[in-house]
Amino acid sequence: MTWKDGVADLFQRAPAGLRGRLPAEQRADLRYYLGRYRPWEAGFDRPPPEPAPGQVTGPPDFVGIGAHMAGTGWWYRLIADHPGVTSRSDLPVARHYLTRFITRRFGPEEVDGYHRWFPRAPGTITGEWTPSYAARPWVAPLLPLACPEARLVFMVRDPIDRLLLGLARTSDSRASQAGDHMAEAVDRGYYAAQLRRVLAVVPSDRVLTLQYERCVADPAGQIAATYRFLGLDDSHRPAGLSRPPDDPAGPVPPLDPGTRRRLADLYAGDVADLAGLVPGLELRRWPSFAP
């Protein structure tokens, strides 16, 4: 353990109240100084943990690509509950690996590096769910290089609800760049544009688009469809099926009618396009866009 690891460890063990006294900006600076980057930060270079005895690594069998604040953590847990799936609790569900290659080379070594993040027991499948993959336009072209056989899962949610929940999450960028923070949140809701980028490089029968509101209304039917899509036995009934966990950002905040209309205008074209791309999309579940 280096001295930096020691300091980071000490800091991590300090009471949360004490850590919280240091402003967010300085906490981030301290983290970077100690070489502690998060998976979605460019400096993250931690190698994957060793596979456990009997485990093998390889390309992921499935990759969740979106969307942020659309119940993807809940759905991943339901998938991981299946006995035919390997999911290790010491690995982040969102590997964020592919988002790190906007200025860096992505060649065979980087593809191998990605595969090492996916240990699995023989006879099982494994995967990840990074909700920002779909929203980052540079990721789609990497998918056929990194995991040409993987099945992709995209969970979408009423883009206005998604936007409001995304904004409710506190972020460093919010204070310093209010518009950029907003633009980032708006951008994540253009699902059809994102899906089109993916469908340009991945055959449509390898992409499953799920609707969050439909999954909430009929979790058993939707998880069975998800299991079938992943080649798993669809009779398994996972724990925690009946109820999605509360949104991490709390309930969807209220919105004045004029602003809702403007936001609905902003997304209307993309939602109409999505309805064409995803025949099972039930627009009646998105009141601002209901026909």
Next chain:
Amino acid sequence: MRPPRVARAAFRRLSPRTRGALLRRAGLFAPWEDGYGLTPPAPAPGEHTGPPDFVGIGVQKAGTSWWYELIAGHPGVSARPDLHKERHYLSHFGTRPFGPSEVAEYHGWFPRRAGTITGEWTPDYLAYPWVPALLAEAAPAARLLVMVRDPVERFRSGLSFRLAQGALPTEATEALAVRQGFTAASLRRVLDRFPKEQVLVLQYERCAADPEGPLAATYRFLALDDGFRPAGLHRSVNVSGAKLDLDPEARRRLVELYAPDVDDLVGMFPDLDLALWPNFAGDTGDTGDTGDTGDGGPATGRRDGAVTGP
């Protein structure tokens, strides 16, 4: 009251992130920050307010400060030094109600002397999808200016700039820098609300290589006397500085990412001179560093250098 020199020097030695945090704690906000007061200052004696006559809407890291200063230098233009060129007013209304009182408040940010025109240039507006609708409501007659630049070079410059300004090195910061380069997609949202004749698209590389023609075209577009020659014509502002390294394979992927948008942009504005964007110049095969000076070749478009105009 100005702080002592020692304190100012010590402050400058802090990281940009810490400086920003301290200023925000002291209640001092920049126009693009969340806590910025949106109430405009009172007009000076002899000034009146109203909707802006022109609004520059894009793009970041394309010499817009330089071009704004050239416009502001014209005797027919009011530009108060205490008002930031980037008013950023509309940036704050993504999910906030925007009605007549906000429109009036926005107009309050544009004091001008009688017989002059005035405006702003917020390069982020183009990348904010909610802004065109607000702009059409708040300033439907304003003339809009967009300075475009090779999106790959703009990305490098933009990302370096953000990181130097203290943005966290996250994928969100990278995504922002990428997003700002999809100029055609953003312009389509603007053209849904404004007639094409009300939008002037300028090409940064052409302006940098030979500013006189594009500047005269800009003055004409704003109905100003185009015979005026301002100071600082051959000095571009705020575009230099270190740019981040881009792996050649990553550059190729970025070029592929932007190629459809660049095609669309050229389709909309055929006078755009792609010879000045070697990354996209077709079969030249040159994808090397084009630098910041825009000297990628002779201009082949219109002699006045504007890509489009009235």
